[in-house]
Amino acid sequence: MRNFILILFVAAACLAFIITGHLYWERKIDATVQAARMKIDASANQEEAPSRAEEILDRAKQLPAAAQAAIKRAVEENRPIRFVVAGSESTPETGGWPELLKRALDDAYGKGAFHITVHEYDGLTTADADEKRIAADWAKDKPDLVLLEPFLLNDNGVVTIDDSLAHIKSIISQLTSAAPDAAVILQPPNPIYNATYYPRQVEQLEAFAKENGYPYINHWPAWPDANSEELNRYVDPQTDLPTAEGAKLWADALAKYFITQ
Template structure:
C-alpha cells in the first residue's frame, strides 16, 4: 500500500512538474512572440514614417533650402508645418489665391501636413505695418514659414522704395526676435497694367531679398506682360487686385515651387 501511495504521489509530482514546465515555456514563447511582433510593428511604423518623411521632403525640394529645413524639422517633430501667409488686400483671407494654394498643398502633401493661417491687412502700407507691429500677430501662430507679400503695391507713390525696404527689414526683425526659427519668404504683390515705377520697385525688392539672404519667390514670370492689355483679364484695372483668374494663376505659380513633381 505504501508503495502504491508513493508511486501515486510521485506520478502527481511529475505531472505537476510537467504542467508547470509546459505553462512556463508556453508563457515564455508567448512573450517572445509578442516581443518579436512588437519589434516588427515598431520597425514597420518607423519605415512608414521614414517613407512619409521622404515623400514630404521630396515634394518640397524646389523650395529654398531654409524652407526645406524648416519643413524637415516640423515633420521630424511629428507636427504640422505652420505656414503663415501675410499681406495686403491682394492676399485675401477668403476667396483668393491663399485658399487655392492651401487646397493644392492638401492635395499634394496630404491634409494636415500644412497648417495655414492667413493675415490680410487691407489698405496698409509698409510704414503702417511697421508702426502697428503686425509681426506680433504672426509670432502668436508659432510659424515655421512666413510667406510675406509686403504691401509694395500700397506703397507705390506713397512710400519711397528705400523706406519700404527699411520697413520690411524692421518687420522681419521684429518677427525673428519673437520667433527666431521662422523662415520668412518674400514675394511681390501682383503686377498691374502699364505701370512705370512699380516694376522697378519689385526688382529692388528682389535685390533686397538676395542681399539680406531672405528666400524670394518671384511669380511674375507666370503673369502676362505688364505692358500687355491681356493682364487686365487677371488683374482688375479698377482695383489693381487679382481677378478670379489672377488668383488661380498666382496660386498655381506658387504651388509649382511648393510642390515638386
Template sequence: MRKFITLLAVIATFLFLVAGHFYWKEKTSAHTPVEKKEPVEAKEKAKTKEPVSVDEDLLTVSANWPKEAQDALMKAASEGRPYKIAFVGSESIGKEDGGWSVMLKDALSEAYGNGVEVGIFEYDEQSEAFITNGHAEEVAKFKPDFVLFEPFTLNDNGNVEVEDNHENIKTFISDVKGAVVVLQPPHPIHGATFYPDQVNQLKAFANAEGLDYLDHWSAWPDQSNEELRTYLQDQQSAPNDKGHEVWFEFLRDYFIAK
C-alpha cells in the same frame, strides 16, 4: 611474487591520486560563481537604438525650398509637430474671396498632410501702418517656421518711399526671428510707370539681403499687354479669379515640387 605486489601497490596509489583529484575539483567548482553571459542579441540591442523614422518624401516635395527651411521641416516631422507656414500681405493675397492663398493652403494640406499648418494674414494697409499697428507681432504669435511675405509694395506706391518700405521689411523679419522669410511682389498692373521699378528694387533688395524672391510676374501677361487687365479686378486693385489661378499655379509649383 614480490614484483606482483609492488605493481599492485603502484596501481592502487595511482587510482587513489586520480580519485582525489576529481573529488577536489568537484568540491571547489561547487563554490565558484559561474559567470552569466549575456546573449549576443541582447548586447547588440543595448548598443543600438532604432533611428527615428522621418518621411524622406518631404525632401522631394520641398525640393525648391531654401535648405534652411527644408532642414526645419524635417526636424519638425521627426518631432511629430506641424511645420508652420504663414502667408502675409495685402488684400491681393485673396484670403476673403478664395484667392491664391486659400487655394495654396488647401494644396499644401493635400501634399503634406498634417506635416504643415498654414496661417493667412491679410491687411488692407501700407507697410508703415502694418508695422505701427502691431500686425507683425500678430504674425509672430503664430510662431511661423516659414513666411511668404508680400510687403505691400503696391499699397506703398506713391505713399511710402522705397527705402522706408525696405526698412519695414527688415523690421518685420526681426519680429518673426527664426522664421525663413521669402519675398514676393504683389500682382502686376497694366500700364504702370513707377510701380514696375519699385518691384525691381524689391527684387534687388531681396538679393542683397540673401532672401529668396518668388518672381511670379513671369507667369502673367506682360504689363504692356492689354490682356493683363482680364486677370485683374476693376481698377486693378487685386487679381480676379483668373489672376489668382495664375498666381496660385506658380506658387504651387514652388511649394510642392513634382
C-alpha cells in the same frame, strides 16, 4: 455499481481536464498570435514614418536651405509644418490664391502636412505695418515658414521705395526676434496694368531681397505682360486685385516653387 459511478466520475474529470487544457492553450495561442500581429503592425508603422518624412522632405528639396531645415524640424517633431502667409488685400484670407495654394500643398504633401494661417491687412502700407508691429501677430503662430507679400502695391505713390525697403527690413527683424526659427520668404504683390513706377519698385524689392539674403519668389513671369490688356483678365483694373483667374495663376506659380515634381 460503485465501480461504474467511479468510472463515470473519472471519465468526466478527464474530459473536463482535456477541455480546460484545450481552452487554455487556445487562449495562449490567440494571445501569442495577437502579440505577434501587434509587433508586426508596430514595425510597419515605424517603417512608414521614415518613408513619410522622406517623402515630405523630397517634395521640399528645391526650397531654400532655411526653409528645408524648418520643415525637417517639424517632421522630426511629428507635427504639421506651421506656414504663415501675410500681406495686403492682394493676399486674402478667404477666396483667393492662399486657399488654392493650400489645396495644392495638401495634394502634394498630404492633407494636414501644412497648417496654413493667413493674415490679411486691408489698406496697410509698409509704414503702417512697421508702426503697428504686425509681425507680432505672426510670431504667435510659432511659424516654421512665413511667406510675406510686403504691401508694395499699397505703397505705390504713397511711400518711397527706399522707405518701403527700410520698413520691410524692420518688419522682418521684428519677426525674427520673436520667432528666430522662422524662415522668411518674400514675394511681390500682383502686377497691375500699364504701370510706370510700380514695376521698378518691384525690381528694387527683388534686388533688396538678394542683397540681404532673403529668399524671393518672382511670380511675375507667370502673368501676362503688364502692358498688355490681357492682364485685365487676371487683375481687375478697377481694384488692382487678382480676379479668380489671377488667383489661380498666382497659386500655380507658387506651387511650382513649393512642390518639387
